[in-house]
Amino acid sequence: xxxxxxxxxLLLSFLTAKAQSINIGGYSKIYVHPNLxxxxxxxxxxxxxxxxxxxNIGARAAFYSAMDFNYDAIVNDxxxxxxxxxxxxxxxxxxxxxxxxGNQFIFWGKTDWVNPTDNINPWDFKNIAAEIEDYRIPVxxxxxxxYFWENFPIEFVWIPRFTPNKIPIELPGKMGPFDxxxxxxxxxxxxxxxxxxxxxxxxxxxGIDYSISYFNGFDKFPSMFSKVDFTSANPSIxxxxxxxxxxxxxxxxxxxxxxxxxxxxxxxxLTKDKNGKNIFIENPHLQYVLGVDYIPTDKxxxxxQFIQNIxxxxxxxxxxxxxxxxxxxxxxxxxxxxxxxxxxVKYNISDFLNLxxxxxxxxxxxxxxxxxxLNYSLADNINVYCGGTIFTGGSESVxxxxxxxxxxxxxLKYSF
Numbered sequence: 001x002x003x004x005x006x007x008x009x010l011l012l013s014f015l016t017a018k019a020q021s022i023n024i025g026g027y028s029k030i031y032v033h034p035n036l037x038x039x040x041x042x043x044x045x046x047x048x049x050x051x052x053x054x055x056n057i058g059a060r061a062a063f064y065s066a067m068d069f070n071y072d073a074i075v076n077d078x079x080x081x082x083x084x085x086x087x088x089x090x091x092x093x094x095x096x097x098x099x100x101x102g103n104q105f106i107f108w109g110k111t112d113w114v115n116p117t118d119n120i121n122p123w124d125f126k127n128i129a130a131e132i133e134d135y136r137i138p139v140x141x142x143x144x145x146x147y148f149w150e151n152f153p154i155e156f157v158w159i160p161r162f163t164p165n166k167i168p169i170e171l172p173g174k175m176g177p178f179d180x181x182x183x184x185x186x187x188x189x190x191x192x193x194x195x196x197x198x199x200x201x202x203x204x205x206x207g208i209d210y211s212i213s214y215f216n217g218f219d220k221f222p223s224m225f226s227k228v229d230f231t232s233a234n235p236s237i238x239x240x241x242x243x244x245x246x247x248x249x250x251x252x253x254x255x256x257x258x259x260x261x262x263x264x265x266x267x268x269x270l271t272k273d274k275n276g277k278n279i280f281i282e283n284p285h286l287q288y289v290l291g292v293d294y295i296p297t298d299k300x301x302x303x304x305q306f307i308q309n310i311x312x313x314x315x316x317x318x319x320x321x322x323x324x325x326x327x328x329x330x331x332x333x334x335x336x337x338x339x340x341x342x343x344x345v346k347y348n349i350s351d352f353l354n355l356x357x358x359x360x361x362x363x364x365x366x367x368x369x370x371x372x373x374l375n376y377s378l379a380d381n382i383n384v385y386c387g388g389t390i391f392t393g394g395s396e397s398v399x400x401x402x403x404x405x406x407x408x409x410x411x412l413k414y415s416f
Contacts (some may be wrong), residue, residue: 031411116267117250185241261293276313303344367393
């Protein structure tokens with residue numbers, strides 16, 4: 001990472017020297033994130049400066065660079081001050097091809113918040129807040145947009161190195177008579193063989209915008225392997241996160257009529273566990289989202305989505321018996337079919353005040369994720385954000401496990 005950072009600085013210096021025009025912008029903000037669980041400590045009390053440089057190099061090239069300087073007073077170690085790149089890329093323009101190379105965000109899909117085809121940029125599930133850069137992680141990639149056919153643009157993406165999601169992993173100190181130990185995660189080697197790629201073809205038919213896509217890369221969620229170790233004086237259960245390649249075949253669409261928009265998105269995930277006999281690796285599965293937007297007024301947008309995940313080759317009796325025979329808890333056992341709903345409300349209360357409220361609920365556990373955000377514009381370039389990242393549900397449910405990470409946020413941001 002340090003080598004890439006140094007190379008990026010050298011390249012940026014070269015581009016800046018060659019640029020015909022340079023624009024400098026960015027933002028500064030101060031923010032606090034109080035935890036919503038007793039004793040209600042502050043998770044963050046921080047300040048951030050983001051600097052952005054944009055420039056053109058002739059008529060066929062441009063660059064963009066965004067760098068964050070982040071200070072967190074809560075962190076009690078050498079990482080109080082962090083300097084890290086957000087997006088840093090070069091754009092090249094040709095007659096039938098656009099190329100973007102560098103650290104970047106690439107978001108796919110037409111549904112809201114839950115996107116089965118959006119498999120390029122990882123998530124930081126421990127750090128969801130008002131800024132998208134807080135909870136989405138840019139990746140180093142080369143993106144090619146081809147325009148050989150007017151109604152069928154093709155997007156091809158190559159990602160040379162794998163970056164996983166950042167997720168909270170909570171395990172008890174003991175399971176029965178066994179100590180619990182977490183081994184270092186087993187990440188894929190950074191070589192050409194383990195690079196990822198994706199392709200998407202978009203078009204329109206009868207007023208429907210749609211695309212088909214394919215992603216070949218690693219599942220950004222880990223497979224958690226466990227085994228009992230009897231070699232030490234105190235027998236223990238060893239846990240380790242491993243990542244496996246998968247192929248994802250996707251489709252999405254959106255169409256509008258009057259005050260409504262209908263949208264859908266789905267993907268079939270072909271995983272390494274093709275026969276469903278490895279309980280540690282995700283089964284092949286289909287995830288789809290069907291949603292509707294309703295815009296009754298210029299100030300209000302309502303969104304409702306139905307989400308379902310269907311596992312193939314899933315044998316509940318086999319999964320249960322294997323776990324019982326090998327001392328693996330049943331609490332994390334997946335289901336053959338999982339159903340969720342999501343809602344989103346956007347309401348412009350006034351010219352200076354707007355509200356956004358996002359929720360996702362899983363059934364039958366009835367655990368939920370809630371994200372309310374209130375934005376007040378003090379001036380054209382000064383905004384106040386307040387809201388919360390709230391996890392609710394039983395201690396063994398997907399969102400309930402993250403309840404300790406529920407927190408509010410209050411941010412004052414000045415853009416320049």
